[in-house]
Amino acid sequence: MSDLKSPRAWERIFWPVAAALLLLCVWHYAVVLTATKVFPSPLNVEKAIAELIHKHLLWADIEDSLRRVAVGYIAAALVGIPIGLSLGWFPEAHQVVNPVLQLMRPISPIAWIPVAIVFFGVGDPAAIFLVFLASFFPIVVACAAGVASVPVLYRRAGRNLGLSNFALLRKIVFPAALPQILIGLRIALGVAWLVVVAGEMIAVDSGLGYLVIDSRNSGKRYDLVLAAMLMIGVIGLILDLAFRQLEKLKSVRWGFRHAA
Amino acid sequence: MRLPVWLRPILFILVLLAAWELAVRMHPGALIPGPIAVAAGMLELLQHGLLLKYVVASLFRVTWGFVLACVTAIPLGLALGWYRRGEMAFNPLSQIFRPISPLAWIPIAILWFGVGDLSSIFLIFVGSFFPLLLTAMSAVHNIPDVYLNAGRNFGLSSSAFVARVLYPAVMPQLLVGMRITLGISWLVVVAAEMIAVNSGLGFLIVDARNAGNRYDLVVAGMVVIGVIGLLLDVAMRSLEQIKSFQWRSSE
Amino acid sequence: MPEDQAGSTPGNGYKLRAEQLGVIFARDGNHIAALEGISLDIKDGEFICVVGPSGCGKSTLLNAMGGFLSPTTGSVTIDGQPVTGPDRRRILVFQERGVFPWLTVEGNIGFGLSELPRAEREQRIAHYVQLVRLQGFERAYPSDLSGGMRQRLQVARALAVNPDVLLLDEPFGALDSITRVIMRSELLRIWQTERRTIVFVTHDIDEAVQLADRVVVLSSRPARIQEILTIDIPHPRHISSPRYLELRDELLKQIGLAFEI
Numbered sequence: 001m002s003d004l005k006s007p008r009a010w011e012r013i014f015w016p017v018a019a020a021l022l023l024l025c026v027w028h029y030a031v032v033l034t035a036t037k038v039f040p041s042p043l044n045v046e047k048a049i050a051e052l053i054h055k056h057l058l059w060a061d062i063e064d065s066l067r068r069v070a071v072g073y074i075a076a077a078l079v080g081i082p083i084g085l086s087l088g089w090f091p092e093a094h095q096v097v098n099p100v101l102q103l104m105r106p107i108s109p110i111a112w113i114p115v116a117i118v119f120f121g122v123g124d125p126a127a128i129f130l131v132f133l134a135s136f137f138p139i140v141v142a143c144a145a146g147v148a149s150v151p152v153l154y155r156r157a158g159r160n161l162g163l164s165n166f167a168l169l170r171k172i173v174f175p176a177a178l179p180q181i182l183i184g185l186r187i188a189l190g191v192a193w194l195v196v197v198a199g200e201m202i203a204v205d206s207g208l209g210y211l212v213i214d215s216r217n218s219g220k221r222y223d224l225v226l227a228a229m230l231m232i233g234v235i236g237l238i239l240d241l242a243f244r245q246l247e248k249l250k251s252v253r254w255g256f257r258h259a260a
Numbered sequence: 261m262r263l264p265v266w267l268r269p270i271l272f273i274l275v276l277l278a279a280w281e282l283a284v285r286m287h288p289g290a291l292i293p294g295p296i297a298v299a300a301g302m303l304e305l306l307q308h309g310l311l312l313k314y315v316v317a318s319l320f321r322v323t324w325g326f327v328l329a330c331v332t333a334i335p336l337g338l339a340l341g342w343y344r345r346g347e348m349a350f351n352p353l354s355q356i357f358r359p360i361s362p363l364a365w366i367p368i369a370i371l372w373f374g375v376g377d378l379s380s381i382f383l384i385f386v387g388s389f390f391p392l393l394l395t396a397m398s399a400v401h402n403i404p405d406v407y408l409n410a411g412r413n414f415g416l417s418s419s420a421f422v423a424r425v426l427y428p429a430v431m432p433q434l435l436v437g438m439r440i441t442l443g444i445s446w447l448v449v450v451a452a453e454m455i456a457v458n459s460g461l462g463f464l465i466v467d468a469r470n471a472g473n474r475y476d477l478v479v480a481g482m483v484v485i486g487v488i489g490l491l492l493d494v495a496m497r498s499l500e501q502i503k504s505f506q507w508r509s510s511e
Numbered sequence: 512m513p514e515d516q517a518g519s520t521p522g523n524g525y526k527l528r529a530e531q532l533g534v535i536f537a538r539d540g541n542h543i544a545a546l547e548g549i550s551l552d553i554k555d556g557e558f559i560c561v562v563g564p565s566g567c568g569k570s571t572l573l574n575a576m577g578g579f580l581s582p583t584t585g586s587v588t589i590d591g592q593p594v595t596g597p598d599r600r601r602i603l604v605f606q607e608r609g610v611f612p613w614l615t616v617e618g619n620i621g622f623g624l625s626e627l628p629r630a631e632r633e634q635r636i637a638h639y640v641q642l643v644r645l646q647g648f649e650r651a652y653p654s655d656l657s658g659g660m661r662q663r664l665q666v667a668r669a670l671a672v673n674p675d676v677l678l679l680d681e682p683f684g685a686l687d688s689i690t691r692v693i694m695r696s697e698l699l700r701i702w703q704t705e706r707r708t709i710v711f712v713t714h715d716i717d718e719a720v721q722l723a724d725r726v727v728v729l730s731s732r733p734a735r736i737q738e739i740l741t742i743d744i745p746h747p748r749h750i751s752s753p754r755y756l757e758l759r760d761e762l763l764k765q766i767g768l769a770f771e772i
Contacts, residue, residue, distance in 0.1 A: 015349035023353065038371060092268075099269040100276065106443060106489020107482050110363075110451035111462065114469045114478050118291045190359060198363040198451055209364065216367035225367045229360050236359020406605050409579060412597045414623040414672065424622075428613040 040223035045230065048223035057211075061228075062235065065196050065207040068124065072131025073192045077185065080136045084143025084184075088177070089169065094144055101137065109134040109195045113203055127199045127207070134195035135188040142184015146177030179247070186243040193236045208232050293476040298483065301476035310464070314481075315488065318460040321377060322449045322492075325384025326442055333389045337396025338430065347397050354390050354397075362387030362448045366456055380452040380460075387448040388441045395437030399430035432500070439496035446489045461485050526555040526708045527576060527601075527676055531585035534571050544733035545571040549585070551727065551736065555675075556706045560719035563729030563737075564766065569712040572734070573678045576710060577603045589675065599623060601676040602669035606684045609665040610653045616640065617649045619664055623672035639667040642701060659690040666701065676708045683718070695721055699746060716766070720759050721748055728765045738765050 024042045031041040040048070052058035087094040109130045116126040150173050158172040200209025208228055215224035263271065277295045284294035293301070305311035340346035362383045369379040369386075403426070411425035453462025461481050468477035532549040535542050545568040553559055561569050574580045576587055578597040587594040589601065597603075610619050620639050624632045640646055643663040653661050662682050669677055683691045695718060702709060713719055719726045720742060728738040740762060744754050 011345065012348060015345050016352040019349035019353055095265065096268045096272045100273060102490055102493075103486045105486075106446055106493065107486040108447035108450040108462075110447075110454055111465055111482050111485055113454070114465060114475070115292060115482075118475070193359055194361040197361040201363055201366070201455065209361070212364045212367060216370075222367065222371065229364050230356075232364055233356040233358075233360045237355050240355070240359065404608055406608050407611065409597070409603065410605075410609060410611070412579070413577070413599070413601075413603055415597070415599045420625070425611075428611070431613065 038220065038222060040226055044223040045226045048221070048227040049230070052224065052227060058231065061206060061208050061211050062231065065200065065209065066235075068127045068200075068207065069131055069189075069192050069196045072128040072196070073135045073189060075128075076132045076135035076139055076188065076192075080139035081143055081181070084140040084181075085147055085169070085174070085177075087140065088144040088147025089173070091148065094148070101140065105137045105141075110198055110202065113199070117203065122203055124204060126203045127196060130199040130203070131192045131196050135192045138184050138188040138191055142187070143177070143181050146180035146184070147173055149180060150176040182243075182247050186240065186247070189239055189243060190236065193232075193239060197232055208235075291473065291475050293479060297476040298479045301474070301480035302483070305464075305477065305480060311484065314459060314461050314464050315484065318449050318453065318462070319488070321380045321452075321460065322384055322442075322445050325381040325449070326388050326445045328381070329385050329388035329392055329441070330438065333392035334396045334434065337393040338400050338426065340393075341397035341400030342426075347401075351394070351397065354393055358390040358394065363451055363455065366452070370456060375456055375458075377457065380449060380457050383452045383456075384445045384448050388445050391441045391444065392437060395434060395441070396430070399433040399437070400426070402433060403429045435496070435500045439493060439500070442492055442496055443489065446485075446492060450485055461488075524554065525552045526557070526589065527551075527553040527710070528588045529572075529576065529585065530588070532572075532575060532582050532587060533584035534568070534575055534580060535583040546575070547733040547735050549734070549736055551739075553708060553710065555708055558702060558709045558722060558724045559711065560723035560726045561710065561712045561729060562714065562716065562719050562726060562762070562766065563734060564731045565714060567729050567731045568734035569714075569729060570680050572729070573603065573680050573710065573712055576676070577601050577678050579603070599672045600674050601678060602672065602674040604662075604665050604669055604677060604679040604682050606681045610661050610668065612653045615650050615652055616645055616656075616664055619653070620667045620671050622668055635671055639671050642670070642704065643667040643697070657690075658686050659694055662686065662694060663697065666698070670701070670705060670707070674707065676710065679709065679711045681712055681714065683715075684713075691715075691718070698722070703746070716759060716762050717750070720755060720762060721750065726762060728762065740765070 028041050028043075031039055049058070087097060112130060112133055113126065116129045120126040120129055154172050154176055155168065158168040163171065196207070197209035197212070200207035201213045204210060205214075208231060211228040212225055212232075215221040215228065281294040281296060284290055284292065284297075302311065305314075340350050365383055365386050366379075369382045373379040373382055407425055407429050411421050416424065449460065450462040450465075453460035454466045455462075457463055461484060464481040465478050468474040468481065529549050529551040532546055532551075533544070534546040535544045537543075549572060551559075561572060563569050571580065575582055576594070578587075578594045578601065594601070611622065614622065617636050617640070620636045621632055624635060627635070636649075640649055643666055645660060645663060645667070648656065648660070653664065656664065665682070666677075683694050686694060699722060711719075711722060723742050726740040726742060727736060728740065729735070730737045740758065742748075742758055744752065744758070748755060
């Protein structure tokens with residue numbers, strides 16, 4: 001973009017690290033200069049992380065959050081992918097169902113909590129239900145869009161070769177739609193992670209979200225709050241990166257040549 | 261018999277509503293009300309003027325938080341995206357901040373801003389800032405070189421270049437990102453209101469349940485949330501239709 | 512402006528001049544020589560075509576002439592002055608997506624004219640709309656236009672700022688063959704109306720023979736000037752005339768293509 005020479009390989013590490021250090025310095029001096037008693041400095045947070053690890057609390061909470069995400073997300077995928085594929089395959093069905101989807105999608109999963117609690121009570125199932133809801137819509141939408149965007153000429157080529165409907169779906173349409181489906185799955189995972197944390201702040205008593213709220217409520221431990229937030233960010237990033245690695249597999253790669 | 265196209269989704273919704281009503285009737289004493297009770301609840305809210313008041317409160321917070329995020333994140337993101345090193349520096353950090361649910365910021369929001377409007381605006385700001393920043397950085401990347409070269413060819417000054425080539429070129433992608441982020445903001449405001457404020461649609465849901473198990477109002481609130489969220493989305497989409505904003509990279 | 516000899520014209524009478532121009536790209540530690548030792552003198556108002564095999568560096572040459580690339584060795588001068596960066600005196604016309612899709616036809620043509628007073632700007636825009644025959648489409652957006660019309664728009668936009676040189680990079684390459692033929696005669700008509708120096712890159716031999724005063728043949732990478740052919744047929748050129756076919760065959764031979772299939 002700019003006219004400077006091409007960045008070297010080492011710069012890929014250098015600049016992010018420099019930016020992070022800059023942020024830490026600004027943070028540290030802001031705390032020092034304002035002489036705040038409540039807001040922690042980077043060092044406090046580092047100690048808090050160590051404390052959490054030491055007390056084995058961190059792993060338990062991380063496990064709980066991840067578990068809820070896993071169950072809710074996989075359930076949403078198992079239900080959502082077939083539905084999404086069908087909607088993409090039958091445009092008339094999509095046209096009928098779409099308005100309902102569009103109406104339900106903007107309702108924050110958190111707003112479902114009272115209803116969820118009625119059906120599932122307070123605890124794990126409610127949180128899992130929230131994750132399910134949050135992941136369901138992006139998955140359905142992405143699958144439908146993926147199938148719908150498969151060029152008609154691929155389907156025709158398949159018919160030409162005498163493929164039955166199911167074979168057509170499996171051998172041609174699904175692989176062609178896969179890049180978009182994967183992007184939708186990745187986004188859904190990101191949303192699931194956001195929602196599980198939010199859900200844990202209200203409806204359960206374990207997990208990273210709960211850690212955030214509880215650290216404040218029982219003792220104004222803002223260092224723990226920030227430690228938990230940092231963990232949330234890092235794990236969310238790891239989930240995203242892991243998924244992107246999946247997208248890099250050769251059999252999927254071709255669809256991404258024109259994307260990002 | 262072929263039904264007219266526009267009729268089919270409406271019929272589908274009616275069928276769902278009917279099934280819902282039936283399910284409720286079959287379980288007397290169920291806490292969750294049927295659609296008719298929900299409609300009555302909505303009317304009640306309208307009559308007391310609460311519905312309008314809560315809708316305005318929620319929209320007010322979303323608008324402020326979202327607009328603040330736009331005017332800070334977008335120019336910053338465009339500038340960072342323009343300089344490859346800028347993006348290299350701040351992309352990883354942004355990627356760490358983005359997965360942190362805005363609600364996780366609640367303790368900090370309350371610490372800095374107390375309970376109330378400012379808190380929720382802050383939460384929406386945080387929830388919108390990083391997605392918008394990343395969108396702007398990516399949008400600059402995706403400007404075809406031809407446009408940039410043509411801009412340089414005509415000898416534009418830097419400020420003219422930014423105003424007449426850069427911004428128009430990133431507009432379509434920015435608008436899509438803004439629409440998606442607005443959707444996220446709407447989700448966040450409702451959640452934030454459920455936890456940290458005393459008015460708005462999110463609060464309505466929590467309050468209706470806490471003060472008397474008024475699940476008809478709870479569901480009424482959910483329906484209104486869905487409708488307004490959809491309207492916001494439609495409004496943004498219509499912005500995308502403006503011809504001078506509208507172009508596709510593949511012509 | 513160097514005043515070395517009394518009465519000498521800047522650039523020695525040449526509008527655009529490349530002297531021992533060389534361009535080497537460094538990519539991931541590898542050095543790729545795109546151009547080597549290109550020396551070319553182009554007179555004012557001349558129509559030059561540059562042909563060569565795909566990927567040989569024709570676009571690189573154009574970019575260097577336009578000032579979008581700095582030469583690794585040698586120099587490019589215009590009117591005797593070295594080219595140091597892009598500016599309005601040398602406008603590039605691209606193969607695809609060259610026009611700004613967010614501006615109308617008028618907006619595109621007027622893009623370089625913002626410093627002019629309104630009346631003059633509108634007059635110029637109207638003049639070029641007429642010249643490229645886009646009347647009636649002033650308020651249209653590029654997405655409403657066909658490929659050929661968009662290329663005409665690009666040419667109009669380029670001409671509107673009164674450049675000395677037009678650099679065209681396979682401008683008709685994305686068009687269907689019938690449109691291409693029409694566009695060639697359009698370009699010639701425009702060139703004969705408002706004379707500019709033109710450097711036109713193409714991989715189409717016929718196009719080169721039909722349009723150019725001189726054809727520069729580049730070798731494959733690293734590109735050197737293999738041959739410069741003078742097309743001595745006056746316009747309008749008949750594409751079945753013996754001299755045309757002769758020159759065409761000569762060009763094919765230069766590129767190393769058999770002319771019997």
